Amino acid sequence: MADILVTWYSRSGSTEAVARALAERLGGDAAPILTSASYGGAGGFIRGVWDSLRRRAPAIQTDADPAAYRLVVVAGPIWAGKPAAPLRSFLRRYGPRAKSIAAVCVSGSGGAYPAAFAEIEDLAGSRLAARLCLSQAEALSGEAGPILDEFVRELRGTQVAAA
Ligand SMILES: Cc1cc2nc3c(=O)[nH]c(=O)nc-3n(C[C@H](O)[C@H](O)[C@H](O)COP(=O)(O)O)c2cc1C
Numbered sequence: 001m002a003d004i005l006v007t008w009y010s011r012s013g014s015t016e017a018v019a020r021a022l023a024e025r026l027g028g029d030a031a032p033i034l035t036s037a038s039y040g041g042a043g044g045f046i047r048g049v050w051d052s053l054r055r056r057a058p059a060i061q062t063d064a065d066p067a068a069y070r071l072v073v074v075a076g077p078i079w080a081g082k083p084a085a086p087l088r089s090f091l092r093r094y095g096p097r098a099k100s101i102a103a104v105c106v107s108g109s110g111g112a113y114p115a116a117f118a119e120i121e122d123l124a125g126s127r128l129a130a131r132l133c134l135s136q137a138e139a140l141s142g143e144a145g146p147i148l149d150e151f152v153r154e155l156r157g158t159q160v161a162a163a
Helices: 014-026 041-053 085-098 115-122 136-138 145-160
Strands: 004-008 029-033 071-079 100-105 131-135
Touching: 004 014, 014 029, 014 071, 014 100, 014 136, 014 145, 041 071, 041 085, 071 085, 071 145, 085 115, 100 115, 100 136, 100 145, 131 136, 131 145, 136 145
Parallel strands: 004 029, 004 071, 071 100, 100 131
Antiparallel strands: none
16 A cells, blocks of 8 residues: 555546546555546536535545545545535545645636635645646646646655655
8 A cells, every 4th residue: 555645536537637647656546536426417517516506515435545644635626616526525524534635626727726725624624735726628638747747746845844
């Protein structure tokens, strides 16, 4: 088992692409956050917006035990300006038990979404070790490579400082 976990929720694959690339760079374990809530199709999009606006937290499944890692990197899409609902569920359940958390958000716009990161910190019960915002276009193209390299350097720096 590695000492870093990269875990993500992804509805349409862009966050998953980034998360897997990060896990590879960090030599970390990679684990999806799964939900049986249906967010597929047009109906699912509307449900996603609704759940986000209502700050709902659907049931999720994960095989990982975040408390067992030195660092947990959580990744998920932005929905209606907030963390996607399954990411909220994960953070509510596991965030306070993680030793150190960093977060990556992927959105259509690639905006900074400070309120979304504030909610993530609130749910985790701690300050984020590092944060990264990417647009869906960056996530799905090779453009993200240098950005991910820089993020990994930042994460390694925070881990050395914390040791
Ligand atoms: C329900 C829903 C709400 C969204 N709300 C926003 C938003 O507020 N701002 C934005 O820039 N993109 C928004 N998007 C776009 C997603 O954040 C973007 O497509 C992201 O890359 C999806 O990640 P995924 O492929 O991992 O599911 C929304 C997408 C969905 C499905």
